[in-house]
Amino acid sequence: MSYDDDLPPRILAVDPGQKRVGLAVSDPFGNFAVGLDTISNHDGKDLIPELAAICQKYDVKQIVMGLPLHMSGEEGVSSQKAREMAALLSEKLNLPVALMDERLTSKIAEQTLRDQGISSSKNRKKGIIDQAAAMRILQDYMDRQRAKR
Secondary structure (H helix, E strand, C coil), X not given: CCHHHHCCXXXXXXXXXXXXXXXXXXXXXXXXXXXXXXXXXXXXXXXXXXXXXHHHHCCXXXXXXXXXXXXXXXXXXXXXXXXXXXXXXXXXXXCCEEEEECCCHHHHHHHHHHHCCCXXXXXHHHCHHHHHHHHHHHHHHHHHHHHHC
């Protein structure tokens, strides 16, 4: 058994958005979410090649994707698009994809950045909020998985 066999599998978090897709990956020890760059998203863009390259670079074995729900918990058009994207990622990348409720993750990320003295208007343009939201989704997912053990 090698050292790598003792490490948990890496997880990629995807926060799907209409303009940008926020990304985060678990650290090699499975304790913390680490933000990655955001990728631009527009109608008709094929995100699979970029996500496949990221999965290969970080040796990702699972994906967790934010599921945008209404505050009531009901699903809408964005939820359906996220489910379709999750199914496509699972099929094309041959990886399991878990869906995670992402209600308020962007607001929490924005507030966290504001508390750190970082301007939200500049960061929204740069995708930092999308990245921070992906980190929140992944950290919540990992914390829940740890609590189940």
